[in-house]
Amino acid sequence: MKMFIILILVIAGFLAGYFLDIPVYLLGTKYLALLFLAIIDSFTYGLSRDISGQKNNNVPVIVRLTLGLLVSGFIIYFGEKSQLDLYLIALMPLAIGFAINMYKFLPK
Amino acid sequence: MKREHSINQRHFRLSGVTLVLSIFLGIMLSLPFKVINEKQEEPLPSESRQEMVNRMAKLTDENDQLRDELEQTRTQVSDLEASILAGQETSAELSESMTRYRILAGLDPVKGPGIRLTLSEQQGEVPPGAGVAPYLIHQEDLLNIVNEIWLAGAEAIAIRSRDRTERLIMSSTIRCVGSLIDVNNTRMTPPFDIFAIGNPDELESALTIPRGVLEPLQFFNISTEIVKMEEVTLPPFGGVTHLTYAQPVGEGE
Numbered sequence: 001m002k003m004f005i006i007l008i009l010v011i012a013g014f015l016a017g018y019f020l021d022i023p024v025y026l027l028g029t030k031y032l033a034l035l036f037l038a039i040i041d042s043f044t045y046g047l048s049r050d051i052s053g054q055k056n057n058n059v060p061v062i063v064r065l066t067l068g069l070l071v072s073g074f075i076i077y078f079g080e081k082s083q084l085d086l087y088l089i090a091l092m093p094l095a096i097g098f099a100i101n102m103y104k105f106l107p108k
Numbered sequence: 109m110k111r112e113h114s115i116n117q118r119h120f121r122l123s124g125v126t127l128v129l130s131i132f133l134g135i136m137l138s139l140p141f142k143v144i145n146e147k148q149e150e151p152l153p154s155e156s157r158q159e160m161v162n163r164m165a166k167l168t169d170e171n172d173q174l175r176d177e178l179e180q181t182r183t184q185v186s187d188l189e190a191s192i193l194a195g196q197e198t199s200a201e202l203s204e205s206m207t208r209y210r211i212l213a214g215l216d217p218v219k220g221p222g223i224r225l226t227l228s229e230q231q232g233e234v235p236p237g238a239g240v241a242p243y244l245i246h247q248e249d250l251l252n253i254v255n256e257i258w259l260a261g262a263e264a265i266a267i268r269s270r271d272r273t274e275r276l277i278m279s280s281t282i283r284c285v286g287s288l289i290d291v292n293n294t295r296m297t298p299p300f301d302i303f304a305i306g307n308p309d310e311l312e313s314a315l316t317i318p319r320g321v322l323e324p325l326q327f328f329n330i331s332t333e334i335v336k337m338e339e340v341t342l343p344p345f346g347g348v349t350h351l352t353y354a355q356p357v358g359e360g361e
Binding site: 006010036071 | 120121122123124125126127129130131132133134135136137138139141142239241242
């Protein structure tokens with residue numbers, strides 16, 4: 001039942017994003033990918049903590065999201081300014097975090 | 109294992125942040141679909157590109173025709189001015205000052221001693237791992253050079269790229285348009301020849317001074333060649349200047 005709530009909220013977000021005029025082009029594609037990865041990483045992290053019965057999940061998840069965005073965003077920004085290709089390195093921790101979170105959902 | 113047991117439990121409590129993030133996740137998932145949908149509504153890229161190329165070629169032809177007409181009209185105006193002034197007592201003085209102002213405004217072709225500065229990018233000399241941007245000529249480079257030449261006492265400047273030469277006047281613009289540089293709304297690509305009329309020695313020394321405008325370019329393998337010329341001939345400004353808001357100030361105002 002609770003997974004249905006998640007599903008409904010994802011669909012609601014999808015519809016809102018699709019029909020509302022969200023100015024996505026204000027962000028560069030690199031920062032958009034960073035935002036997507038940070039959100040999906042924090043979401044799966046929060047969900048895995050919820051399912052495993054851990055309480056007071058708001059703060060750790062928000063900290064993970066904020067730190068992920070700040071650190072990776074800074075690395076991408078620094079790479080752009082110094083013309084070093086740090087984009088993939090910046091996104092790697094978020095992608096690994098997401099993969100680890102997904103691993104927790106696998107049936108043992 | 110306690111953790112494995114708990115992760116598979118059916119009864120758990122969803123935290124607020126997970127609910128909020130699920131909405132954001134939905135929004136992020138919608139964006140690719142939105143972009144794909146918008147792209148499908150646009151005309152096919154190949155068609156639109158071909159149409160744009162045709163339109164661009166047509167507009168360039170029209171522009172060239174209009175430039176020729178403008179040049180003819182300006183010549184007629186100059187002739188008429190000369191014939192009017194020929195019948196007046198103060199004609200010589202008036203004619204001289206008018207000629208000077210027309211040269212300053214870039215309306216007449218002009219010639220005199222000066223220099224030619226050639227800037228060209230060196231292909232294939234970017235070190236591995238380095239970004240290519242510093243090795244290209246940018247609008248800032250041209251602007252810095254032009255500023256330096258004006259400051260060194262140049263009386264007329266023009267920039268040439270391939271078969272197009274653009275005379276710089278007070279309303280001239282130099283800006284990047286994608287990978288090209290737009291001078292007076294004319295698209296230009298390297299190599300650039302910058303012609304300047306003035307004292308050739310002073311112009312050259314202003315450009316070659318240590319820590320001057322050319323040094324950073326040379327550091328990034330951009331070739332800079334200065335040639336002193338006994339006579340440089342520059343064409344008139346090819347565009348149109350408007351004077352709608354600026355009014356002359358009368359005496360005593």
